[in-house]
Amino acid sequence: MKKLLVKDSDENVIVDVIFRADDNNEYECVGVLVEENDNLIEVAFNSKNGEIVDSINIKRADIISINVLDSSKIEKLT
Amino acid sequence: MDKIYNIKYVDASYSYEESINQTKLDLFEAYGYVEKNKNNIVITFIKKHGISEEKQNHDKEVNIINGLVIPDTSLASISSAYKTNILDNIKINYAVSVTWRDVVHVENLPRYDCSVMYTEGILVKIESDYVILKDPKTIRTYPTPVKNHPGSGLPTYLVIPISFITDIEVVK
Numbered sequence: 001m002k003k004l005l006v007k008d009s010d011e012n013v014i015v016d017v018i019f020r021a022d023d024n025n026e027y028e029c030v031g032v033l034v035e036e037n038d039n040l041i042e043v044a045f046n047s048k049n050g051e052i053v054d055s056i057n058i059k060r061a062d063i064i065s066i067n068v069l070d071s072s073k074i075e076k077l078t
Numbered sequence: 079m080d081k082i083y084n085i086k087y088v089d090a091s092y093s094y095e096e097s098i099n100q101t102k103l104d105l106f107e108a109y110g111y112v113e114k115n116k117n118n119i120v121i122t123f124i125k126k127h128g129i130s131e132e133k134q135n136h137d138k139e140v141n142i143i144n145g146l147v148i149p150d151t152s153l154a155s156i157s158s159a160y161k162t163n164i165l166d167n168i169k170i171n172y173a174v175s176v177t178w179r180d181v182v183h184v185e186n187l188p189r190y191d192c193s194v195m196y197t198e199g200i201l202v203k204i205e206s207d208y209v210i211l212k213d214p215k216t217i218r219t220y221p222t223p224v225k226n227h228p229g230s231g232l233p234t235y236l237v238i239p240i241s242f243i244t245d246i247e248v249v250k
Contacts (some may be wrong), residue, residue, distance in 0.1 A: 014109060015084070018127050026124075027143060030082050031109045045123035046108040046146070053106075054123065056150035064127075069082065077112065077119070078086040078154055 005036050014071050017043060018064040026064060031054060041066075081111040085121060086154040088207075089181045090242060091235035092214075100237055103208050105154060110145060117192045119153075121146045142184045149179040149192050151238060151241035158207050160241040165204060168246055174201045176211065177245040178238050180218075194220035195227060197236060209243075211236045 005013055013033040020026055020071035034052065039060060046054035088103040110121040122145040129140060151157060168174060180193045196219050199211030214229040215235035 002183050010170075014082075027124050028127040029124040030111065031123065045110060046106060047143070048104050048106050050107075054108075056124065056144075071084075074109070075081065076085075077083050 005033055012071060014069040014074060015041075015043060016067045016069055017041070017058060018066075019058050019062045020064060021062070030069070031055070081112055082109065083121075084089060084109055085112065085119070085148075087148050087151065087152040087181075088154055088157045088239050088241075089148075090178070090236065090238045093227055093237070094231060096234065098210060098235045098237075100203075100208075100210060100235075101238070103157065103239055114150070115147075116192045117150045117173040119148050119150055120190050121148065128179070141186050141188050142190075142218075142224065143186060145184050147182040147184060147189060147192050149242055150180070151179075152181060152239065155240050157241040160207065162240060162243075164243055164246055165209070165240070168201060168248065170201060170204065172201050173249040174199065174211070175247050175249050176209075176243055177219075178242040179244060180242065181215055187246070193218050194244075197238070199236060202235075207241070208237055208239050 004068040005055045015033045016030045018026060018028045029043055031045040040057050042055050042057050044052045044055040083110045087106050089106060090102055100123035108121055110123050113120050124144040176197045178195050180195050182193050182200050195216050197211060197214045197216040199214035201209060202212045212235055214233055218225045218227045
C-alpha cells in the first residue's frame with residue numbers, strides 16, 4: 001500500500017479508514033494519520049494541548065480501505 | 079452521523095499536586111463523526127461499518143465503539159465567551175457545592191448524553207472561563223448508580239470550566 005504520510009510536512013493527513021478487527025467485524029474511524037510503517041498505521045482521534053491522548057494502531061493487513069480527506073472540506077466546530 | 083468534523087473543546091481536570099499553577103484551560107482537538115443530541119455533542123471516533131446513517135441517528139441502542147460526549151458549552155469558542163451571573167454572589171475561599179456537566183469517554187456503550195457531577199470544595203480561584211476548587215469531593219449523580227469520582231485517589235484540586243456549571247451554592 002502506498003505510504004500517505006509526507007515526511008517533514010506540517011500538514012495533517014486526515015484519513016477515513018475501514019478495517020476488520022479481531023472479532024471479524026468491520027469498523028470505520030477518522031483521524032490524523034500520525035505514523036505508518038510496513039506493518040501498521042496509527043490514527044489519532046484526540047489531542048490535549050497538542051499531545052495525542054487517543055489513537056488506534058491498525059495492522060495494514062486489516063485495512064479494507066483508506067481515504068485521505070481534504071482537510072479544507074472538513075467542517076469545524078470550535 | 080456520517081459528517082466528519084474537527085472539534086476544539088475544553089474539559090474539566092483534576093490535579094493531585096500540592097499546588098496548582100493552572101493559567102488556562104486545557105485545549106482538546108478531536109476528529110470524528112458528529113451528531114447533536116439536545117445539549118450534548120456526540121463525537122464518534124470508531125463506529126461499526128455498514129450501519130445505516132438512519133439507524134445510527136435514530137436507534138439509540140447502537141453502541142459507540144469509541145468516542146466522546148461533550149456538553150455543547152465545552153466548545154472552545156463558546157467556553158471562552160460564555161457569560162453567566164451564576165457566580166455573582168460567590169467569593170474566593172467560600173465552601174461551595176457545584177453541579178456541573180462533564181465530558182464522557184464512551185467505549186462500547188449506547189451513550190448519548192453527558193454525566194452530571196456534584197462537587198463540594200473550597201473555591202480558591204475564579205477566572206473568566208474557569209474556577210478551581212481545593213480538596214474537591216465529587217460524586218457522579220447521573221447516570222445512576224451514584225459513584226465517587228474520579229474512581230481512584232483523592233485529588234487536591236479540580237478545574238471546572240464555568241460554561242459546564244449548572245448550579246453553585248455556598249455550603250453553610
